[in-house]
Amino acid sequence: MARWYCGRSLRRVIAKLDLTSDPVALTETLVNIPSVSRQEDELAAAVELALQEQAGHLEITRSGNAVLARTNLGLPSRVVLAGHLDTVPINDNFPARRTDDGDEEILHGCGSVDMKGGDAVMLYLAATAIEPSHDLTFVFYDCEEIDATQNGLGRIERDLPDWLAGDLAIVCEPSNALVEAGCQGTMRIELRTKGRRAHTARAWMGSNAIHALGSALRILEDYEARTVEIDGCLYREGLQAVSVSGGVQGNVVPDSAVLAINFRFAPDRSGEQAEEHLRALFAAYDVTVVDLAVGAMPGLSAPAARELIEAAGGEPVAKLGWTDVARFAARGLPAVNFGPGDPTLAHTREEHVPVAQIRRCAEVLSRFLLDSRG
């Protein structure tokens, strides 16, 4: 536990964060300040105070439990770095602990991978990138892990839109310290079938709504998902049943059933095109779209994006899950994910981050923001 952390009963004492020395130690300190969604006040206060005291060159503002900071150097381009402060609920994985098997040093704990490692890198850069090659905006926001309508980034879009302007957005969600470009869209649809109830002893008097789902499952089994290459990134689509339900009682031919399907689609499809595709595929069914978040094109031809990929010294890869990258893409900014840790560990009790990835992210971004200075 951070030695400055004084607990919720003494809320006025704000934890002190050391932004400049070691992003790994800083990650550990951040993990030790609990910040489950809607309870980010303590961490937001610590972040704000630390920026005020250790990054005096930045303009700082608050929006609820989000803290925003930026340079105003009049440079020809601006890079926005964004990270959420909140975590999913603690699950027997607090406080932080470190392990070292001689081969790899690991930091464990709630939020270690999603995404206090990325937040620590951002805070380190905010305090140390005094003379950057691009103007910089840092967005530490709240409520990313709960219903999308509560997302702090959405509130900032509405209330402080100029704070999200720029030429490249880097969302420091875990990406195994690789540049993950764009993101896939996601759509959930429901297929509803209707039948006619009857006693199963006289089944021919009814019509079975569960049987009527058979050809939809056949379509899903036979579906050949596309793999699409855009800007050198491979996006792999997927079409999966995610729930099915139906039935009245054990001796009744059921008259209704519902199959929910999740479509993950490459960013070359718009939301409308994705819907059109599914409606054509399931033309025989009553289809309702219940959820949609469009994807984001990788946008890697933008100069700042090219510089970042160069600094990372590697090929970019496609982001398959949906992230807040798409919000920036919708505002016209090329946007990538770049952060420490394995995203498949997010939300698990076992979440952890290799400390080498935290260091690598800090180094790559420092190089990008300082060396590429034109």
Add this chain to the structure above:
Amino acid sequence: MARWYCGRSLRRVIAKLDLTSDPVALTETLVNIPSVSRQEDELAAAVELALQEQAGHLEITRSGNAVLARTNLGLPSRVVLAGHLDTVPINDNFPARRTDDGDEEILHGCGSVDMKGGDAVMLYLAATAIEPSHDLTFVFYDCEEIDATQNGLGRIERDLPDWLAGDLAIVCEPSNALVEAGCQGTMRIELRTKGRRAHTARAWMGSNAIHALGSALRILEDYEARTVEIDGCLYREGLQAVSVSGGVQGNVVPDSAVLAINFRFAPDRSGEQAEEHLRALFAAYDVTVVDLAVGAMPGLSAPAARELIEAAGGEPVAKLGWTDVARFAARGLPAVNFGPGDPTLAHTREEHVPVAQIRRCAEVLSRFLLDSRG
């Protein structure tokens, strides 16, 4: 409402039933004494008292809320008539009411079709068939409409088995006043599929348990149910999905799903054969039998059964639903359903019975029990 019915607050006053004059009026009186399962005490007391007072030629006994009565004339054959006294819960269909559109006189109300019309016919016969051609046993029992383990007939089988002995059983459940012979068996199975969870954004890392139900639904869609003729009765089998469920959350490839299937099978299949048939059909699946009630062969070659069909003046038809007929068949008695009303109205708010069918059942059974006297 019956004028002798004094309500639950005056439980000691037992309603008076007139057994000998009119089975239709008697049905109405029975409907007006509520007897939801487990609450048959009031009706059972009225039945017992009426038999004591108006059918002194019978030996009478009680078993819980069941009332049993029989002749002991030493005749060469015995006919058992059985009817349950309980009903499903009242559903805005109490007390009884009569309608007459000039064409047909109808009695409406909870229990009118299932099965107080049949009970009234039995009570009428108990009081009036003083010199029958067969020895007679009347079984008025409780708790037929709830879990099979509570069924009063099961308790009588255990405690008073000699009261169920005989050469023919007539269960006076509604059969549209036709002799319905035997009954079909019913089996419920569950197919469980297993998969591997994965985020839908990386669906190829998982295996979808809902998709795996596709070929089972295909088998159900393509299934050609048998129609089997036995003793001139046509039994029509059926194989129907009755429930389906599966799913973890909207962005997860589900790792398990369950499909429940109800098989209604003709009485030429034993329970083992029915199970074998389904296991062969769904060989690719993990199959569990969750419910089984075997059917009953019609047994119409028995002399008493032939006499009954003659008295009913018509062809017997197959019983498709499962009824307590099967309990008698399992004890070696040929057993039929014969009672007033349309069985598809049972358990509906609109249940009703044509009074002409009550009269016809009373007449047919009187003729059978008196005229056929050998």
